Amino acid sequence: MFSIGTLAKRTGTKVQTIRYYEQIGLMPEPGRTDGGQRRYGDVELDRLSFIRHSRQLGFSLGAIRELLDLSDSPERSCAQVDAVAQKQLREVEARIARLEALRVELRRMISECNAERVADCRILEVLRDHEGCLSDHQQPTP
Amino acid sequence: MFSIGTLAKRTGTKVQTIRYYEQIGLMPEPGRTDGGQRRYGDVELDRLSFIRHSRQLGFSLGAIRELLDLSDSPERSCAQVDAVAQKQLREVEARIARLEALRVELRRMISECNAERVADCRILEVLRDHEGCLSDHQQPTP
DNA sequence: TATACGATCTACAGCAACTGTAGGTTCAAG
């Protein structure tokens, strides 16, 4: 049995983040000391490690909740788990595609600016007028 | 002179977003009708277009504020403008690098899973244990 | 055993950048 601070250290999480996960029901309510302080065991350590690692791989808390629920049914097919991961992969790929388009535009506008004065700055020109762009980029970056 | 709805339509912005920009001082307080409704002109249209296009290129509202301020001094050197754009490019590149690392891990764990049962799912195994990963990925994706 | 002091407690505010809602008012077309 160990304290929230120890759990935090062992998982590279902030104490408040752990309490936040508890608040939204992602971490279970742990036992308490007589004085009211949280006490954790290895089950909670594993669960939090899972959550943190999934976060590092970009999964949303919603997706992580789903994955945790699924892993409670070891006999079921893992097709749903795989689907969650596939979806995450597609999202990552979509974000990469968007960012690569941005990179092209940014590089171009930076390289085209040889001006000294703000009045002639190519960067500001492009920002004022999308005609100076190659790609579409409708939605502001998420 | 036109209404906030017209301005919204012409710039592809939501009405609330325009009011939000006004609230945080990114858009100026416009004139009003006798009844209290906002009325805009071409100056505001240009400014909002600039803001929206910059957002589409991933600039933060803080950066956009800086760019707008800089563009008010047409005689000054555009070095600062260029610096803001450079910084944005570096951020985009950093995000791409992080996402590409995630993509590798996700692809790998998906391809490695040939299990039928949740109990043997490779995806869950990797999520439980970072040892199954190739790259580091310390901070949860921003 | 007493004391000190770091760790923990609750509750709430704040971040970015919006989006959505409720309840009321105004504008403009017919």
Added chain:
DNA sequence: CTTGAACCTACAGTTGCTGTAGATCGTATA
């Protein structure tokens, strides 16, 4: 003059935390 779409303010909610204040707890040391 009526009607209804558009507008108004004010505030709550989104995601995933992070920071703060003021009080309490736990434990090592004297």
